[in-house]
Amino acid sequence: EKTKVKFSKKALTxxxxxxxGATIKLTKENGTVIKxxxxxxxxxxFELEDGSYTFTEVSAPDKYQVATAISFEVKAGKVLVTxxxxxxxxxxxxxxxxxxxxxxxxxxxxxxxxxxxxxxxxINNTLPKTGAGASxxxxxxxxxxxxxxxxxxxxxxxxxxx
Numbered sequence: 001e002k003t004k005v006k007f008s009k010k011a012l013t014x015x016x017x018x019x020x021g022a023t024i025k026l027t028k029e030n031g032t033v034i035k036x037x038x039x040x041x042x043x044x045x046f047e048l049e050d051g052s053y054t055f056t057e058v059s060a061p062d063k064y065q066v067a068t069a070i071s072f073e074v075k076a077g078k079v080l081v082t083x084x085x086x087x088x089x090x091x092x093x094x095x096x097x098x099x100x101x102x103x104x105x106x107x108x109x110x111x112x113x114x115x116x117x118x119x120x121x122x123i124n125n126t127l128p129k130t131g132a133g134a135s136x137x138x139x140x141x142x143x144x145x146x147x148x149x150x151x152x153x154x155x156x157x158x159x160x161x162x
Contacts (some may be wrong), residue, residue, distance in 0.1 A: 002047035003074050006090040007055060008041040012097065013043060018042060021061035027054045034117065043090070050076045055091055064095040 007026075008021045020041040026034045029052035036058075037044060056069040071082045072091055079086040 001077070002049055003077050003079065005046055005048050005074060005079050005087060006088065007044045007090040008047070008090055009057070010092055010094050012094045016094075019061055019064065022064075022095065023058040025056045025058050029053065050074050051074065055093060057093060057095070060095050063098055065098050067093045067095050099125065 021037040
């Protein structure tokens with residue numbers, strides 16, 4: 001007796017739509033090819049006899065990575081993947097998007113370097129004056145006079161006491 005098995009080829013995206021353009025191969029455990037097809041964006045269904053099979057993506061659609069093959073078993077009207085029954089006898093293979101390589105930054109041109117130099121020289125390179133360079137001598141003179149005054153007051157107090 002044969003069992004209806006559905007094959008789904010989805011994208012690993014938010015909406016997880018069925019993918020078109022993936023080349024798929026279905027083989028028996030001994031390597032015999034049972035079916036080969038190109039996905040059309042819809043579930044594909046076959047009737048299979050009891051046994052072990054492999055669902056393999058030969059080539060992925062543009063912008064997608066080839067998915068890992070899925071081994072499964074058809075047994076007494078059920079489909080099992082790694083010993084676990086598959087809901088609705090539907091095997092779902094998911095493709096991830098290819099990683100987009102980061103393009104390297106272009107080498108600076110002489111023209112760009114000159115523009116940067118012009119920008120750097122046009123900026124006012126003087127810093128705000130926050131007291132740097134201010135003369136400290138008036139403060140020094142004031143502190144010296146204050147010290148002299150305090151000493152004089154103290155000496156006068158001592159003389160009066162004696």
